[in-house]
Amino acid sequence: MAIVFHEQKRIFHLTDHTHFSFVLQVAPDPATGDTLYHTYWGKALADEAAEYLPSLHAVPLASFDEGTQFPPFAYPTSGRGDFRPAALRAVGADGCDCALLQYEGYEILPGKRRLQGLPAFYAESDDEADTLLLHMRDPKTALKATLCFTVMNRLHVLTQSVLLCNESQEEIVLHDPASCCITLPGAYDMIHLHGKWAKERSVERVASMHGIREIRSCRGASGHEHNPFAIFAPSQTDENSGLCYGLSLVYSGSHRMLADENAYGYLRVIGGVSECAWHLEKGESFQTPEMLLSFSDQGFNGLSHLLHAAVRTRLCRGEWRDRERPVLINNWEGTYFDFNAEKLLAIAEKAASAGVELFVLDDGWFGRRNSDDCSLGDWYVNEEKLPGGLAPLSDSIHALGMQFGLWMEPEMISPDSDLYRAHPDWCLHVPGRPRSTRRNQLVLDMSRADVQDYVIDAVTRALGSARIEYVKWDMNRNFAEAGSALLPADRQGEVHHRYMLGLYRVLEEITSRFPHVLFESCSGGGGRFDLGMLHYMPQTWTSDDTDAVERLFIQYGTSMAYPPCAMGAHVSAVPNHQVGRKTTLKMRGDVALMGAFGYELDLTMLPESEMQEIAQQVARMKQLRHLTLRGRFTRLCSPFDSPFAAWQFASEDQGELLVCLFRRYASANPEHVYIRVPDVDEHACYTDDEGRVWHGGVLKHVGILPEFEQSDAASMVLHLTRC
Ligand code: DGJ
Numbered sequence: 001m002a003i004v005f006h007e008q009k010r011i012f013h014l015t016d017h018t019h020f021s022f023v024l025q026v027a028p029d030p031a032t033g034d035t036l037y038h039t040y041w042g043k044a045l046a047d048e049a050a051e052y053l054p055s056l057h058a059v060p061l062a063s064f065d066e067g068t069q070f071p072p073f074a075y076p077t078s079g080r081g082d083f084r085p086a087a088l089r090a091v092g093a094d095g096c097d098c099a100l101l102q103y104e105g106y107e108i109l110p111g112k113r114r115l116q117g118l119p120a121f122y123a124e125s126d127d128e129a130d131t132l133l134l135h136m137r138d139p140k141t142a143l144k145a146t147l148c149f150t151v152m153n154r155l156h157v158l159t160q161s162v163l164l165c166n167e168s169q170e171e172i173v174l175h176d177p178a179s180c181c182i183t184l185p186g187a188y189d190m191i192h193l194h195g196k197w198a199k200e201r202s203v204e205r206v207a208s209m210h211g212i213r214e215i216r217s218c219r220g221a222s223g224h225e226h227n228p229f230a231i232f233a234p235s236q237t238d239e240n241s242g243l244c245y246g247l248s249l250v251y252s253g254s255h256r257m258l259a260d261e262n263a264y265g266y267l268r269v270i271g272g273v274s275e276c277a278w279h280l281e282k283g284e285s286f287q288t289p290e291m292l293l294s295f296s297d298q299g300f301n302g303l304s305h306l307l308h309a310a311v312r313t314r315l316c317r318g319e320w321r322d323r324e325r326p327v328l329i330n331n332w333e334g335t336y337f338d339f340n341a342e343k344l345l346a347i348a349e350k351a352a353s354a355g356v357e358l359f360v361l362d363d364g365w366f367g368r369r370n371s372d373d374c375s376l377g378d379w380y381v382n383e384e385k386l387p388g389g390l391a392p393l394s395d396s397i398h399a400l401g402m403q404f405g406l407w408m409e410p411e412m413i414s415p416d417s418d419l420y421r422a423h424p425d426w427c428l429h430v431p432g433r434p435r436s437t438r439r440n441q442l443v444l445d446m447s448r449a450d451v452q453d454y455v456i457d458a459v460t461r462a463l464g465s466a467r468i469e470y471v472k473w474d475m476n477r478n479f480a481e482a483g484s485a486l487l488p489a490d491r492q493g494e495v496h497h498r499y500m501l502g503l504y505r506v507l508e509e510i511t512s513r514f515p516h517v518l519f520e521s522c523s524g525g526g527g528r529f530d531l532g533m534l535h536y537m538p539q540t541w542t543s544d545d546t547d548a549v550e551r552l553f554i555q556y557g558t559s560m561a562y563p564p565c566a567m568g569a570h571v572s573a574v575p576n577h578q579v580g581r582k583t584t585l586k587m588r589g590d591v592a593l594m595g596a597f598g599y600e601l602d603l604t605m606l607p608e609s610e611m612q613e614i615a616q617q618v619a620r621m622k623q624l625r626h627l628t629l630r631g632r633f634t635r636l637c638s639p640f641d642s643p644f645a646a647w648q649f650a651s652e653d654q655g656e657l658l659v660c661l662f663r664r665y666a667s668a669n670p671e672h673v674y675i676r677v678p679d680v681d682e683h684a685c686y687t688d689d690e691g692r693v694w695h696g697g698v699l700k701h702v703g704i705l706p707e708f709e710q711s712d713a714a715s716m717v718l719h720l721t722r723c
Helices: 047-052 299-314 341-353 390-399 418-422 449-464 489-513 531-536 548-558 585-592 608-630 696-701
Strands: 003-006 011-015 021-029 033-042 089-091 102-110 129-138 143-152 157-166 172-175 178-185 189-196 199-206 211-217 226-233 244-250 255-261 266-273 277-280 285-287 290-296 328-330 358-361 403-408 470-473 518-521 539-541 567-572 596-600 632-637 644-650 656-663 685-687 693-695 714-722
Touching (some): 003 129, 011 047, 011 129, 011 143, 157 178, 178 244, 178 290, 189 211, 189 548, 226 255, 244 255, 244 266, 277 285, 299 632, 328 341, 358 470, 403 449, 449 489, 518 531, 531 539, 548 585, 548 644, 567 585, 585 656, 585 714, 596 608, 693 696
Parallel strands (some): 358 403, 403 470
Antiparallel strands (some): 011 021, 021 033, 102 129, 129 143, 189 199, 189 226, 211 255, 226 244, 255 266, 644 656, 656 714, 685 693, 685 714
8 A cells, every 4th residue: 555544643654665655644733723744755664664753743842932933734824823934825805814724634546636737647547556635624714725645656756736625605815826845854955957048957056054945937937047846955965875855846837946944954845836826716726736756865866767767657648758759850050040942851851861750840931930020820831931831841851751840839929920910919918018029029828718729720720731740839938017818907816827727728639639749849948848848748949059068068957857858959060059169070969869869950061971970870869769768867977067977878677778978178188087887787798889898897886987089078978788
């Protein structure tokens, strides 16, 4: 049993029996009678041990605020004298925000429940998961909160979400209802992924402190700045050892995650939606997004192993979840807006001759779009560029033996578009305020059903107009003046979340209508790289920065939370368009090998020798992609801490390995740095593709002394097979 209720002590013990235990307790609370406390999360405990956990709510205090300073409430509300950040501020008809949630009962159910209208992890059969529902209720406002925990038995992770129902006759307003509230005794560093456009998901480690550390997005998208993910770990934890706790929000909109450490030595972590003031009428309910809770005592790599497996196999869905991804060529950095059918076909021919499998037509194929200043919303072909529409181009690409893919940015509208002229109220806006453009565009109001229907229809028509096997779904700006023309004044605080519900409805519909299409999401590069989007689209364009050296950081950081197969990674031209750096084709290919691999340059400009090298890279990728898709990924050396970067993939039985080593800059007469390869059979020998023999024990305990060419941005890739 993954969930046991100890009746005498009123303890719920949730465990996968190998990796983690999570314990909640029902106990008295002076204000509410009985309430729920979170008393343990960490290494798996024997079931009887859970009975001996300290009852944290009952630890005596000597202060004048006795009993109110640190109870580890499982779902704390504001205004109840807890004096810490709350998981929920619920304002009742009296205008006060002091809901007191009283424990009412529980249910233990097999399997995992779907979340209405929201992406979530799933179980394919009931024996994969067990679910605990904990019912709480505030007697005064009749607000009911059901905390929903699911133990994903085989994935060794836990999910949590909360369903809030108004059982009263009056309206209740919910402010930023959180998905979870966790209490951990001790001091923890907070490791999170921050960034900006073209520099997403840098790893930052913030030492423990008394007070609040917070990451947040108020942008209407998860955003480039703060990924909805954080790890909490004692200061000694590193990549390969030590305890760590991961919280990953399954959501793509405005979010928050805050960690409050108090003077008694307790960390409270709260995470969920932000920018949300939701009016709950009588009988209505609000479903929070899901939080994935992961724990490892094997350092950050151990945590990533759990996350990658869970995301790849039980968050991503559809036909492409387990399929090897095609090697693609995208024309964006090759041509930008300056193309016609002839130019595209010339690139496609070159790509086909090198074995590339998919041609992706990026921005600029529709309306009058020759720059970024018009036509978003006018999803009909620009026949000046592509006479006869998409079908003749797609047919010609297919005749070359390749598939055809298309870029769209369906959530946006250009002020200079037929759509805007016909429906000026379809964008997010506030009457009497300017409509601020970014990249010359406005955001469609996806909270509206008519706009959602229009988007579904427009995408369906575009995808039906030719043979299209891939879609890049872009989103190139965030919210300003986030008002909706259809909502009354007191509901404008719901726009951020309603937008996401509308978007998820659209994505659900489109991906079910086109189950064979491979979807890749994008948002000015990696501005919406999150578990919400990955539920519908199994890969995301990682960053608009395609420089191989910069990508070492971006891909390394991204891998803390997300599997490599979800990261779009392309070889682009030199000098690189974002940083002006020249790197070898080998380095660029070796870096991109980690993810969903492709090219993004004008192949007609390359000498024959480079086309031959590309053909070899493509052939190598086809040979290795089963490993980059399904293999276990481990970080070996961080570019954030050294001039090197390294990572490895290993097949489940460790019979096949891919080891990728990089040096960012050369130095004269360098010291010798050995890079250890931990995920290896230490009793076996391996051969590389050149026939050299390596011993697993030496790889693991001594390491590889990389042989780099004497230049900056050098790489070495070893493909090893057990002898
Ligand atoms: C932003 C994306 O990240 C790029 O790859 C490209 O698709 C452009 N948008 C097109 O406008």
